[in-house]
Amino acid sequence: MLALDNVKWLVMDEADRLLENGFEQQVDEIIFACTSKRRRMALFSATMPERVEDLARSTTHCCKIGHALLLYYALLSCCNSAIL
Numbered sequence: 001m002l003a004l005d006n007v008k009w010l011v012m013d014e015a016d017r018l019l020e021n022g023f024e025q026q027v028d029e030i031i032f033a034c035t036s037k038r039r040r041m042a043l044f045s046a047t048m049p050e051r052v053e054d055l056a057r058s059t060t061h062c063c064k065i066g067h068a069l070l071l072y073y074a075l076l077s078c079c080n081s082a083i084l
Helices: 015-020 024-033 050-059 063-083
Strands: 009-012 040-043
Touching (some): 009 024, 015 050, 024 050
Parallel strands (some): 009 040
């Protein structure tokens, strides 16, 4: 078993896809195994379904991080629209 108690940064890309494909339990286990007080988390998602928003809010201790995630999604959507 891999010890994750010293993880300083946890980065999850494609969070929407992880949850859509049924990996919610594994995502939760990974997050809660990273017990360092210094842990920082970055969560990236191309879409912002309610499950991803809930994950962002439940795993961050600061509302600003959740808002930053929403801002990232808004910017990504804007850029994708401009490209199409």
